[in-house]
Amino acid sequence: MATTSAPPFAELYSPGRPFTWPELQSLAADGLLTRLHQRGYTLPEVTASPQLRARAAATAVPEGIRQRVVAGRMTAAWIYGCAEEPDRLALLVDAKRRVSSLRNTRGCTLHEVRLGPFDVVSMGGLMVSSPLRTALDIALHVDAVRAIPALEGLLARPERDVRLRLLVLAIESTPRVPHKKAALEKLSLLAPALVSGGPVDVKNAVDPPDSTEDVAQVLGVAHLEREP
Structure with missing residues (x-):
């Protein structure tokens, strides 16, 4: 039978x-x-696990483009359980791919970015920005009212895969990051001792193995959204 x-x-x-x-x-x-x-x-x-929320988000992405985009920003924060579901899906598109064919995707906001090898994870049939990349993008590109609670949630994840000191160092150590000052102001609300309105004291900010170069490579700070 x-x-x-x-x-x-x-x-x-x-x-x-x-x-x-x-x-x-x-x-x-x-x-x-x-x-x-x-x-x-x-x-x-x-x-409601991250895998299930990623699966849910995947159903809202047209099947034809699902393997060409990455759920990011507040959508990724929602998938990780650190924010409310946004009204529109935030989808990242690697700058090496053609974006013009995706412009008319309904219910989604597309962001052309550069993505590094550590910036993306796969779950629930959808590519999602890694927790570290998600936190970095939220600090840089999301208004403080929504960003700060989401960052608090990402920092409190039991996996401990987002470290505030590394976020501060990554943003501070890269000279051409857009919205850098605003991002540091948001992070200063979470840990004033790490952001004093000027350059971070990198001698005491991270453990010795976490050099500026290593942090920049691991967090993908060279892979941020392109300036217009």
């Missing part, structure tokens, strides 16, 4: 998979489903 396999993404329900949008809303109103993101629901007992 043949067995039927479980439907793909059984933990995640979005319009057409397999219920219609009105059906999903009705099931949620009855308490049978819990809203995960704008147009996606899960069973109440399912834990």
Whole structure:
């Protein structure tokens, strides 16, 4: 007797998979489903993990471009569980790729950037900016009201894969980073001792192995958004 396999993404329900949008809303109103993101629901007992949120974000990215873009900024912060879901997906596109064909992607904001080998991770069928790259981009490009809580969440991740001192050093040590002053002002609100309104005291800011050159390479500070 043949067995039927479980439907793909059984933990995640979005319009057409397999219920219609009105059906999903009705099931949620009855308490049978819990809203995960704008147009996606899960069973109440399912834990919203980063992998599941990445899977949910992937369903909102047209399949034809899914392997050409990277979820970043506040979208990545939401995937990591450090921010509310933004109204529009923030998608990073490597400057080495052609962007013109992606301009009409609906519901998304595209950012042409340079991405290094440490800047991207894969989860839930979607490429996502790494926690370190996410924190760096948020400090540089997101307004303080939204950026500071997201940065606090990224810094508090149990994996301890984002270190505030490295973020400060990475931004301070690169001369041509756009919005550098504003980024340091945001970070100073999280740790005034590390940012005193001037250059960071790199002698005491990080452990000896974390030289400026090493930090710049690991955090990808040479791979930031291109100036117009």
